[in-house]
Amino acid sequence: MKDTLLPVAHVFALVMMVFAVTMLAPLVMAIWELDPALWSFVMSAGATFVLGALLWLTTRRFKRELKTRDGLMLVALTWVALPAVAGFPLWKFLPINFTDAYFEAASGLTTTGGTVLSGLEFLPRSINLWRHLLSWLGGMGIIVLAVAILPMLGVGGMQIYRAEMPGPMKDSKLTPRIGQTAKLLWAVYAGLTGACIVCLKFAGMNWFDAVCHGFSALALGGFSTYDASIGHFNSVQIEMVLTVFQILAALNFATHYLAWSQRGVTAYFRDAEAKAVLGVLVVSCVGIALFLVLKGTYPDFPTALRHATFNVVSIATDSGLHTQDYSRWPIFAPMWMIFLSCIVASSGSTGGGVKMIRTLVLAKQANRELNMLVHPNMVRPLKVGGVVIANRVVFAVLAFVFLYFMSIVTLIFVQLASGLDFLTSLTAIIACINNAGPGLGLVGPGSNYGVLTDFQTWVCSIAMLLGRLEVFTLLVLFTPTLWRK
Amino acid sequence: MKIIILGAGQVGRTAAYHLSREEANDVTVIDVNEEILRDLQDRLDIRTVNGNAASPRILEAAGIASTDILVALTNSDEVNMLACQIAWTLYRTPKKIARVRSADYTERDRLFGENGVAVDVWISPEQLVTEYVARLIRYPGALQVLDFADGRVRLVGIRALSGGPLVGQALRTLRDHIPTADARVAAIYRAGRSIKPEGETVIEDGDEVFFLAARKHIRVVMKEMRREEAPARRVVIAGGGNIGFRLASELEDKNQVKLIERDSRRARRVSELLNRTIVLHGDAADEELLLEENIDSTDVFAALTNSEEANILSAMLAKRLGAHKVMALINKPSYAELIESGSIDVAISPQTITIGSLLAHVRRGDVVRVHSLRRGAAEALEVVVHGDADSSKVIGRSIEDIALPEGTTLGAVVRGEDVIIAHHDTTVQPDDHLILFLTDRRHIDAVEKLFQGSASFL
Numbered sequence: 001m002k003d004t005l006l007p008v009a010h011v012f013a014l015v016m017m018v019f020a021v022t023m024l025a026p027l028v029m030a031i032w033e034l035d036p037a038l039w040s041f042v043m044s045a046g047a048t049f050v051l052g053a054l055l056w057l058t059t060r061r062f063k064r065e066l067k068t069r070d071g072l073m074l075v076a077l078t079w080v081a082l083p084a085v086a087g088f089p090l091w092k093f094l095p096i097n098f099t100d101a102y103f104e105a106a107s108g109l110t111t112t113g114g115t116v117l118s119g120l121e122f123l124p125r126s127i128n129l130w131r132h133l134l135s136w137l138g139g140m141g142i143i144v145l146a147v148a149i150l151p152m153l154g155v156g157g158m159q160i161y162r163a164e165m166p167g168p169m170k171d172s173k174l175t176p177r178i179g180q181t182a183k184l185l186w187a188v189y190a191g192l193t194g195a196c197i198v199c200l201k202f203a204g205m206n207w208f209d210a211v212c213h214g215f216s217a218l219a220l221g222g223f224s225t226y227d228a229s230i231g232h233f234n235s236v237q238i239e240m241v242l243t244v245f246q247i248l249a250a251l252n253f254a255t256h257y258l259a260w261s262q263r264g265v266t267a268y269f270r271d272a273e274a275k276a277v278l279g280v281l282v283v284s285c286v287g288i289a290l291f292l293v294l295k296g297t298y299p300d301f302p303t304a305l306r307h308a309t310f311n312v313v314s315i316a317t318d319s320g321l322h323t324q325d326y327s328r329w330p331i332f333a334p335m336w337m338i339f340l341s342c343i344v345a346s347s348g349s350t351g352g353g354v355k356m357i358r359t360l361v362l363a364k365q366a367n368r369e370l371n372m373l374v375h376p377n378m379v380r381p382l383k384v385g386g387v388v389i390a391n392r393v394v395f396a397v398l399a400f401v402f403l404y405f406m407s408i409v410t411l412i413f414v415q416l417a418s419g420l421d422f423l424t425s426l427t428a429i430i431a432c433i434n435n436a437g438p439g440l441g442l443v444g445p446g447s448n449y450g451v452l453t454d455f456q457t458w459v460c461s462i463a464m465l466l467g468r469l470e471v472f473t474l475l476v477l478f479t480p481t482l483w484r485k
Numbered sequence: 486m487k488i489i490i491l492g493a494g495q496v497g498r499t500a501a502y503h504l505s506r507e508e509a510n511d512v513t514v515i516d517v518n519e520e521i522l523r524d525l526q527d528r529l530d531i532r533t534v535n536g537n538a539a540s541p542r543i544l545e546a547a548g549i550a551s552t553d554i555l556v557a558l559t560n561s562d563e564v565n566m567l568a569c570q571i572a573w574t575l576y577r578t579p580k581k582i583a584r585v586r587s588a589d590y591t592e593r594d595r596l597f598g599e600n601g602v603a604v605d606v607w608i609s610p611e612q613l614v615t616e617y618v619a620r621l622i623r624y625p626g627a628l629q630v631l632d633f634a635d636g637r638v639r640l641v642g643i644r645a646l647s648g649g650p651l652v653g654q655a656l657r658t659l660r661d662h663i664p665t666a667d668a669r670v671a672a673i674y675r676a677g678r679s680i681k682p683e684g685e686t687v688i689e690d691g692d693e694v695f696f697l698a699a700r701k702h703i704r705v706v707m708k709e710m711r712r713e714e715a716p717a718r719r720v721v722i723a724g725g726g727n728i729g730f731r732l733a734s735e736l737e738d739k740n741q742v743k744l745i746e747r748d749s750r751r752a753r754r755v756s757e758l759l760n761r762t763i764v765l766h767g768d769a770a771d772e773e774l775l776l777e778e779n780i781d782s783t784d785v786f787a788a789l790t791n792s793e794e795a796n797i798l799s800a801m802l803a804k805r806l807g808a809h810k811v812m813a814l815i816n817k818p819s820y821a822e823l824i825e826s827g828s829i830d831v832a833i834s835p836q837t838i839t840i841g842s843l844l845a846h847v848r849r850g851d852v853v854r855v856h857s858l859r860r861g862a863a864e865a866l867e868v869v870v871h872g873d874a875d876s877s878k879v880i881g882r883s884i885e886d887i888a889l890p891e892g893t894t895l896g897a898v899v900r901g902e903d904v905i906i907a908h909h910d911t912t913v914q915p916d917d918h919l920i921l922f923l924t925d926r927r928h929i930d931a932v933e934k935l936f937q938g939s940a941s942f943l
Contacts, residue, residue, distance in 0.1 A: 068527070158530060176487075176511040176532040390519075 004483070006062035008074045009055055015078055015146050016052030019085065020045050025133055026089070030126035037124045040092040048085050069482055071159025075143055076477050079465055082142065083109055086134055093127065099454045106461045107449075108134030109142070110468035111350060113222020113320035113437035114428075116450040116457070121226050125208060128225045132215040138468070139219025139350035140189045140253070141165065148182035163473045166347055166355060174254055188256050189350075193218040196245040203237035213321075217245045220351045222320025222437035229445070230310070231323040239310045239323060250277060250317035252348035272385025273346045273356045280344060280356075281316060285309045288333050295330045308333075316340035318351040320437020327444035334440055338427055341436040352435030352467045354404060358397045360384050365394055403471045408433055411463050418456050428452075432460045433467035486847055487552045490514045491538035491568055492559030493521045495816050496584065496610055499836035500556060500843055503861060505531045507929070510847060513547045516559075539568040541575055549576045556843060557583040562590060566602050573603030580846060582606045586727065606846065610839040615731040617838050618812065621831060622736065622785050625714040625810065626707055628693065628831055631856045633867045633920050634899040640671065640697050640856065640865050640920070646711035647690040657684035662709055666702035667906040671695045671896045671922035672863065679863075679892065679924040695858075695865075697896035697920055699904040717784035721745065721808070723769030723799050724790030725755040728814070732789065737761040743778055745769045747790075769799040772806065781807030788813045789833075797824055804828045818860045837861065848929075850937040853918070864923045867899075868936045870913060878935055879919075885909040890931040892924040 023045035030038035066074065083106035091101035100116040107114050108131050120128065137145065143164040158178045174181045197214035201207060212225050226232035230239060248256070251274045258267035268274045289301060289308040298304040307324050314321045315337040326334050343359045345351025364382050371378060381388045408429055415425035420442075427439030428449070438445045443452070449460060466474055476482055488504055490497050493516035505512040512531040515538045516522050522533035536543035538559050549555070555572045557565035562585045569581035585591050585607040597604045620630040629642035645652050650662055656670055670682040674693040680686065688694060688710070698706050707713070718741055722729045725746030733744045733755075742762045746752040749766050756764035767774045769788060780786070786808040788796035793815045800813040805828070812831040815821045821832040837857050844855040844864070854867040874881035878888075884895055884907050898905040899918040905911060913919065919936070923929060 158526070173532045176505075176513050176530075178530050180511070
């Protein structure tokens with residue numbers, strides 16, 4: 001136990017110190033604005049850095065190359081512990097208890113975007129910046145960031161990169177060195193974020209809102225600086241900018257890199273996942289718009305299309321920004337959106353859920369089984385986008401989907417047992433595990449997670465972490481083999 | 486440097502390991518076997534591409550267009566040469582190294598180069614290993630004999646034994662012992678740890694000593710470290726594969742060679758090609774056969790089959806039956822460590838022998854030869870210095886004034902045809918070849934920088 005945990009703690013200490021540095025951003029903001037949260041940030045940043053440094057010094061003797069199991073443990077440990085650290089300034093400054101602070105920080109880091117806070121527009125800007133910065137850091141992954149900027153992780157870097165990066169096939173690297181790959185992904189991510197911020201500014205936001213919502217959009221986080229979310233702006237331009245960037249963020253960032261390095265869009269056409277994502281989104285937006293007109297929710301098609309497009313894209317990509325209280329739409333529409341949130345985001349994107357690639361693999365596998373019934377001797381490899389998927393990957397996908405589904409069911413039962421109503425339990429768990437944000441019922445877009453009891457809030461926090469780490473990385477902590485010598 | 490390695494066989498994997506652990510190198514490995522690649526990727530920070538090494542499409546996927554060095558190490562000579570040709574014709578890859586085993590190709594100089602197959606450097610691991618073993622047999626008592634400057638200077642690793650006049654004495658006294666010859670002790674390993682060799686250092690029984698000397702002086706210096714052994718006359722080789730066969734044909738004129746091969750057809754073929762060697766059909770681990778062939782009066786028994794486990798066992802058996810000195814070809818580094826402390830005298834690692842010739846090409850500066858030592862922890866290299874006293878940090882200075890990184894010894898200077906054993910007042914001149922010994926490979930960066938000269942000159 002000592003031999004396993006201490007080398008991991010040594011690297012974790014480094015991650016903590018990097019994380020403390022990121023707290024300087026809200027700290028500078030607080031100095032700039034002379035706002036009352038300054039002291040909370042000074043304390044948090046100082047304490048995090050000093051704790052990290054102490055841990056680093058005391059565990060220095062145990063430094064060694066990380067093995068696969070260490071990688072898993074490091075990532076799980078980081079994701080469980082960091083929300084507590086990140087929630088500290090919120091807990092210190094706002095009138096909320098630790099449970100809610102942990103939830104809020106976890107919701108940011110996992111890019112879920114569900115909040116327990118109301119009156120967001122009246123919070124100090126430093127607090128809002130911190131919430132959005134958490135989303136942004138968690139979007140591409142705090143561990144991937146550590147791999148990019150800490151040079152000595154080497155092979156161990158690959159192990160932890162794989163434990164954090166979403167998607168079933170993680171062996172393909174953009175460059176031979178994992179550190180280089182992580183740097184490129186972060187560069188693409190930061191570049192797109194910058195572009196989004198500038199576009200939002202031109203679409204009519206002030207710089208602060210543009211930065212915050214740019215972070216939200218690219219991380220598919222879903223935090224906003226207003227209770228009414230994007231509905232506050234009531235601007236078609238802003239909605240269009242955000243829609244485009246949310247779709248971009250829901251595609252594989254490796255594809256963005258390829259497209260950029262080849263100076264062309266052919267990379268997107270070769271990416272079977274990207275095509276499926278776009279197809280599903282277009283059909284759903286138009287379909288729901290028609291449905292809403294038919295049901296009389298909106299008087300004319302253009303209005304219906306505008307609202308359907310923004311909200312469907314936002315929920316389906318697991319972002320969670322919204323312009324309308326879509327929980328008042330006829331129940332088919334919001335349920336369809338929540339269903340989409342399970343499958344739409346690509347692997348290697350910042351979105352959550354099962355990921356489009358796994359959906360495609362499962363669909364093809366189902367199709368293969370059907371064909372095998374008719375032609376028992378048929379030989380047919382499973383192909384997605386012309387590339388053969390190894391059976392090993394198919395099995396892993398099946399196991400993943402089973403675990404994902406069972407996690408959802410179990411947590412829903414826990415919520416029901418705690419006394420929450422059915423619609424809220426169902427949608428809160430699905431929205432949390434998919435890192436989508438708002439659910440329906442009590443936690444719908446018109447309300448927030450503040451109404452839940454402490455116990456129910458913790459269950460939601462667990463769901464978010466499970467979803468962000470794609471179940472395996474977190475569940476593996478509870479397997480006895482990991483802890484055996 | 487961006488490097489593509491073709492083939493993830495034993496040599497390819499070792500090359501990937503050695504090259505990728507240097508921060509400056511970006512390594513991509515191509516192989517047809519996906520499982521090996523997955524395993525490799527788990528352990529090394531490299532990229533892998535699954536597919537045929539000579540296919541332009543696969544090479545492109547591995548990023549051939551921006552690659553500096555292509556190292557073709559698949560087990561097919563033809564694939565290796567074709568891949569290099571493709572890399573040159575389509576992508577103008579600056580440096581192409583190919584493993585070419587068949588002497589049929591390598592004997593013909595005109596085949597490679599400007600108007601021939603676009604291979605800049607060919608290496609034949611079998612050839613390198615054969616030469617290595619042949620040198621060991623020529624110098625009985627040596628653990629390692631490595632060539633520099635076309636063999637004018639040799640680095641010899643030897644285990645000091647009481648009985649040698651220098652053992653128990655300070656290094657300083659070496660000149661008094663042998664006034665006619667000159668040598669420089671580059672490193673001493675005592676119980677696995679390196680000791681800095683200085684004038685006052687006393688050599689103890691059991692030390693592993695590395696020294697540099699001109700070729701003609703080696704025997705004299707070796708005699709100082711341990712009692713001289715009679716030159717090997719009777720050699721038994723187990724395994725008539727590529728290496729065993731080449732070794733036999735190289736030794737058979739001067740030694741009495743017996744070769745044991747298990748496969749009757751191969752034995753027949755080998756016996757047709759060899760002239761004086763006695764080829765025996767049988768199992769090298771067969772006690773009866775070994776006794777019948779007078780194993781107890783054998784000077785050297787070399788187990789060189791494909792199977793390292795069989796090599797270890799037959800070498801141990803031969804030792805027990807009375808062979809004077811036994812060697813075994815071993816691929817796994819962990820095995821090599823295990824057995825060198827046991828009854829086997831020398832573990833021969835083909836990868837360590839081969840990797841040196843690859844490393845010479847990825848080093849910055851004009852490095853002409855690299856030998857990897859002690860399973861890659863130490864390194865000996867031959868560097869050519871260019872420039873003048875202004876552009877270089879070493880030219881025009883005496884050796885005591887050169888700021889060598891920790892654990893680095895400058896052992897010898899080769900100036901034209903002359904070999905000068907380095908002393909504190911030796912002055913470095915332009916175009917000298919310097920022979921360096923690094924006990925810790927991690928300082929290689931500092932060494933490269935020191936000898937690279939200023940950018941303006943390059």
